[in-house]
Amino acid sequence: MAEFYNRIVKLNIEGKLFEYNLTDDKRFMIEFNIDFDIAKLSNSSTIKIYNINDETIELVRPKANGKQKEFKLFTLEAGYKDNFGIVLAGEIYDSKVTKNGVDKILELKCGGNISKFGNLPINKTYNNKNTSYIVKDILQASGFENGGITPESEILYTSITIKDLREGLKRLAKDSVSELYISNNQIFFKKPDATNEVVKLGFTSGLLQEPEKTDAGYNIKSLFNYRITQGNRILVSAKKDYTLKVVRGKHSFSPIGQSITEFEAIALWAYQD
Numbered sequence: 001m002a003e004f005y006n007r008i009v010k011l012n013i014e015g016k017l018f019e020y021n022l023t024d025d026k027r028f029m030i031e032f033n034i035d036f037d038i039a040k041l042s043n044s045s046t047i048k049i050y051n052i053n054d055e056t057i058e059l060v061r062p063k064a065n066g067k068q069k070e071f072k073l074f075t076l077e078a079g080y081k082d083n084f085g086i087v088l089a090g091e092i093y094d095s096k097v098t099k100n101g102v103d104k105i106l107e108l109k110c111g112g113n114i115s116k117f118g119n120l121p122i123n124k125t126y127n128n129k130n131t132s133y134i135v136k137d138i139l140q141a142s143g144f145e146n147g148g149i150t151p152e153s154e155i156l157y158t159s160i161t162i163k164d165l166r167e168g169l170k171r172l173a174k175d176s177v178s179e180l181y182i183s184n185n186q187i188f189f190k191k192p193d194a195t196n197e198v199v200k201l202g203f204t205s206g207l208l209q210e211p212e213k214t215d216a217g218y219n220i221k222s223l224f225n226y227r228i229t230q231g232n233r234i235l236v237s238a239k240k241d242y243t244l245k246v247v248r249g250k251h252s253f254s255p256i257g258q259s260i261t262e263f264e265a266i267a268l269w270a271y272q273d
Contacts, residue, residue: 006081007255011047013059013074013092018049020255023081029255032076034088036263037248038181038230041117041166045088047076047108052097060095060108074110078253079226087226087251088112089184112182117144120165130154131176135189138168147186150194151176183229193268195233195245199225202237208260210238217266218244224251224259234265243268 009030011018019026029050035043049056062069071091078087090112098105120142126134131151139146142165153176162168169189173180179190188196201207206223220236228234228246236242242265249263 007079007253007259008081008084009076009078009253009255010084011049011074011076014072016056016059018056031254031257032078032087032251033253034076034251035248036183036230036246036250038179038246039248041170041180041182042111045110047074047110049106049108050100050103052104052106057095057097057104057106060092060106062093074108077226078224078251085226086184087253112185117142117166117182122162122164122168125159125161126157127159128156129160130156131172131178134160134162135169135172138162138165139187142187144182145186147183147188148190148194148196150190151178152191153177179231181230183231188231190231193245194231195268196231197227198233198235199227200235200237201225201228207236207238211236211242211265214264217247217264218242219262219264220244221260221262223261224253225261226251228261228263233268 006023009020011030018028018030020028020030032045032047034045037043060072062071071093074092075089076087077084079085090110092108092110094109096107098107122138122141131154132149135149155175169180173189179192181188201222206225208221208223211218211220228249230246230248232246234244234246236244244265245268246263246265249261251261253259
């Protein structure tokens with residue numbers, strides 16, 4: 001499993017890059033815990049940056065914009081020398097500084113553009129339009145990327161008024177019996193048995209133990225893998241083969257400590273029961 005050596009983590013905050021990459025002699029210590037859950041529209045995550053200065057502390061503070069706050073935007077990439085990518089992108093909505101001896105540690109609370117998703121007005125009425133048309137039009141107006149629109153049922157609305165992004169999409173998802181979730185600034189609106197990227201996982205590609213059967217599906221533990229996230233299809237090769245859909249989990253990453261992805265997944269045929 002040579003591809004799981006030489007860990008890399010890159011944190012870009014408003015254009016300023018913090019990086020750990022021994023190959024390029026960059027040693028900014030960054031650790032994170034990232035939760036993901038297909039049943040939640042927003043997931044809270046924590047990123048820690050070690051040995052920071054006052055300039056960095058000031059960088060992450062939100063800007064005041066009247067009565068609103070403008071949260072700082074970030075992109076977090078992590079993985080290994082030949083296999084890394086985006087784990088999370090969104091907003092920093094809180095921060096605090098702690099000390100470990102003389103070392104200052106900046107702890108960031110962040111999520112996927114929570115403020116924009118919760119507060120964005122739409123105020124538009126649609127006449128004789130179906131679910132997919134309305135969702136696509138809303139996303140084009142929102143600035144979020146379209147992660148895919150495949151509703152379970154197409155509802156033709158004689159007339160419907162969408163006041164804001166969050167409640168509008170929630171209503172459309174409920175009406176059409178579809179899943180609605182955000183991942184890395186993309187909004188996904190899909191039928192429950194739909195999946196996104198396909199990830200292969202076995203004992204030679206990061207799997208750490210046999211999948212554990214639960215009442216709802218399987219608990220699985222692997223070496224850190226940024227591709228494992230809610231909505232993705234996992235092809236697991238162990239004592240037997242599994243075709244699963246990720247529903248929730250957690251990434252824990254450290255450049256020098258344990259870096260693990262633990263997640264719950266459900267067999268795709270379970271949606272047909």
